[in-house]
Amino acid sequence: MSLTKTVLNNSSVLKVNTANTRHCLTDVVKTEDWSDFHFTKITESTVSRAMTSRYFKDVYDYAIADVIIVGAGSSGLSAAYVIAKARPDLKVVIIESSLAPGGGCWVSGMLYSAQVVRKPAHLFLDELEVPYEDEGDYVVVKHAALFTSTITSKVLSLPNVKFFNAVTVEDLVTKPCEENDKNSKLTVSGVVINWTLVTMAHDTQSCMDPNVIELSGYNEDGTRDYSKKHGVILSATGHDGPFGAFCAKRIAALEPETTEFKSMKGLDMNKSEDEVVKHAGSHKGGVDSIFFCGMEEAEIYGLSRMGPTFGAMFVSGIKAGEEILKHFAK
Numbered sequence: 001m002s003l004t005k006t007v008l009n010n011s012s013v014l015k016v017n018t019a020n021t022r023h024c025l026t027d028v029v030k031t032e033d034w035s036d037f038h039f040t041k042i043t044e045s046t047v048s049r050a051m052t053s054r055y056f057k058d059v060y061d062y063a064i065a066d067v068i069i070v071g072a073g074s075s076g077l078s079a080a081y082v083i084a085k086a087r088p089d090l091k092v093v094i095i096e097s098s099l100a101p102g103g104g105c106w107v108s109g110m111l112y113s114a115q116v117v118r119k120p121a122h123l124f125l126d127e128l129e130v131p132y133e134d135e136g137d138y139v140v141v142k143h144a145a146l147f148t149s150t151i152t153s154k155v156l157s158l159p160n161v162k163f164f165n166a167v168t169v170e171d172l173v174t175k176p177c178e179e180n181d182k183n184s185k186l187t188v189s190g191v192v193i194n195w196t197l198v199t200m201a202h203d204t205q206s207c208m209d210p211n212v213i214e215l216s217g218y219n220e221d222g223t224r225d226y227s228k229k230h231g232v233i234l235s236a237t238g239h240d241g242p243f244g245a246f247c248a249k250r251i252a253a254l255e256p257e258t259t260e261f262k263s264m265k266g267l268d269m270n271k272s273e274d275e276v277v278k279h280a281g282s283h284k285g286g287v288d289s290i291f292f293c294g295m296e297e298a299e300i301y302g303l304s305r306m307g308p309t310f311g312a313m314f315v316s317g318i319k320a321g322e323e324i325l326k327h328f329a330k
């Protein structure tokens with residue numbers, strides 16, 4: 001039977017012969033009304049075991065990680081891409097309190113769509129093969145979601161990355177760098193995590209204990225193993241908010257002598273993007289093994305907020321990622 005469908009194309013009426021349309025299921029669907037179409041049989045318990053065996057194997061395998069990235073916004077994802085791609089031997093865990101990765105990067109300013117990226121950050125878009133309109137000094141991606149979905153899929157397809165979403169970092173594991181030195185500076189040696197829904201319910205229920213992911217490079221007694229490179233945390237939790245700027249706030253509370261939580265300053269696009277890139281990397285304070293990128297830096301270092309231009313998010317992630325790669329290369 002020959003089927004015809006009328007579609008409008010540039011105001012002209014076009015007849016399309018759908019009998020000629022081929023798609024991935026054409027060869028398995030034998031009837032016009034799909035009445036012969038069935039999925040392969042499965043038991044409900046098979047579905048359950050397929051999910052849980054893999055999830056809990058990941059929980060087990062990633063109980064110790066080389067790099068823990070807190071927050072899967074545009075800066076954290078950019079860093080994850082750079083680190084995990086360059087060093088397939090490093091175990092990279094990304095913890096994201098929301099269901100969806102991407103943070104504030106599903107939309108642009110004021111919930112608009114088009115994403116402005118100032119040059120030279122467009123080079124990262126080229127690498128990811130994200131299309132854009134070139135406007136000279138800046139480029140425009142037609143929808144922020146195009147960038148976010150592309151980088152998310154590239155990061156998640158790297159075999160050394162584990163993404164735990166709907167999980168929140170509730171605290172940091174801290175140790176003295178030198179066990180027997182009471183003046184030793186603190187090092188962060190892991191993160192304390194919980195299901196986000198549990199984190200949100202702490203005010204209503206008591207004693208819902210968390211779990212921990214440890215950084216590599218520590219001995220069983222908790223002291224640093226100096227024969228190895230120790231793991232690091234990259235905090236990319238964004239602006240202060242219900243969960244945001246988490247590590248910045250926690251470190252300032254733990255180490256008030258060396259770290260001040262300064263809060264972001266007023267908007268200045270030109271100043272802020274350069275500053276955010278400049279400050280990205282290892283924490284400029286007394287606590288070891290923690291790095292920052294993205295807008296969380298504006299909160300901890302008191303930088304200007306930048307407005308809806310996203311290049312500094314990608315580039316600060318790339319710069320922090322490069323510093324972390326240097327740390328592991330030494």
Ligand SMILES: Cc1cc2nc3c(=O)[nH]c(=O)nc-3n(C[C@H](O)[C@H](O)[C@H](O)COP(=O)(O)OP(=O)(O)OC[C@H]3O[C@@H](n4cnc5c(N)ncnc54)[C@H](O)[C@@H]3O)c2cc1C
Nearest residue numbers: 071073074075097103104169237238243294295305306307
């Ligand atoms: C108050 C405020 C002001 C803003 N001002 C600007 C501005 O001036 N300019 C601008 O471009 N954009 C601004 N934004 C939007 C947005 O923050 C940025 O555009 C951009 O998305 C920041 O990227 P990021 O990677 O640093 O962080 P985000 O995109 O915010 O990503 C951070 C991610 O970390 C996750 N997270 C946070 N805490 C935890 C935790 N404890 N455990 C696990 N995951 C966690 C969050 O769920 C989120 O997905 C603002 C947002 C807010 C709330």
